[in-house]
Amino acid sequence: MENSRFGNKNVHWSGPLLIVRDTLIFLACVLTVVLIYIVLPQTSNSAAATKTAASSDSSYQMQNANSSQAPQTETPHTDTALAANVPTTAETPALTPEPTPSQTPDTPAAHGDFSATFPTIDTGKNAQYSYQGDVTRIAINKVQANGVTYFVADVWVKNIDAFHTALAKDTYGRGIHEMPLKIANANNAVFAVSGDYYGAREQGVVVRDGTLYRDVMGDDVCILTRDGTLNVYQKSEFNALNMLNNAVWQAWAFGPALVENGVVCDTSDSKIKVKNPRCAIGYYEPGHYCFIVVDGRQSGYSDGMTLDELANTFASLGCITAYNLDGGATAMMVFQGAVISQPTSGGRSSSDIIYF
Secondary structure, X not given: OEEEEEOOEEEEEOHXXXXXHHHHHHHHHXXXXXXXXXXXXXXXXXHHHHHHHHHHHHHHHXXXXXXXXXXXXXXXXXXXXXXXXOOOOOOOOOOOOOOOOOOOOOOHHHHOEOOOOOOXXXXXXXXXXXXEOXXXXXXXXXXXXXXXXEEEEEEEEOEHXXXXXXXXXXXXXXXXXXXXXXXXXXXXXXXXXXXXXXXHOOOXXXXXXXXXXXXXXXXXXXXXXXXOOEEEEEHHHOOHHHHOOOOEEXXXXXXXXXXXXXXXXXXXXXXXXXXXXXXXXXXXXXXXXXXXXXXXXXXXXXXXXXXXXXXXXXXXXXXXXXXXXXXXXXXXXXXXXXXXXXXXXXXXXXXXXXXX
């Protein structure tokens, strides 16, 4: 039995009481350990979780609040690889408009009016033959060199309507032909050259003074449009539906092309390579043209020219485009009611002429 002293009193613990006391002390110690190492950590973790959840909920509510204030826009889908380079708040970029093709300037020349470039001076001052009119200026020179005689006509027109063609007997068709001089006189021509003799063939595009007579393509075609430009097209690049429109003023088919873009063409594929009488048309600029007629097959006077020689002659004159027309006995040049060239065998009838 244990004795304890409280104040002035003595307390005497019996055996059972001691056992109860010790048991209570032990239980108190165990309970203290449980509280320290088990209950308190769980309470702390729960509080932390509650705090984190509250913080997340608060952040989520703030984000929703901000989103509700921002305008709602539909954002196009972006690949993950590109997303890092694209700001999430950027607006959808405006579509780039399709480029508008540039159009040809609507100038008087585009409508066949060449007044701006038509010469005001006498272009035939030193020429052997000259005609100086209000809408047409013509200067012709006869050239004799290296056994060849040829005539070069420099022609200016003030408008495209002054550039004419005419048909034999004023009629279109095969088997219809007249001497070029007769066709020229029938049309009061000041100047004329033989054409492409379309009536000798079943193929070849034929347009005369804006009228389409035949759209069957041959090997090539030479087209004069109302804006005054002259171009040659090969069969492979020609489309009748797209190219034979109201803009075409004249079209001839004989060939071949002699000069294109200022460069002499390769004429080695031509069937007639030897020297011959020739007739051809050249082009400088809208409203300004060149015609060459070569006499040939006349020993001691003129042998004629090969196509290469004819092409180089046009190029030396500065022509941008040149095209071969019907030659041989048909080739002739007419000025003021007379034939000034000397066609072989006295000449030959044809189905058409070019005249001014």
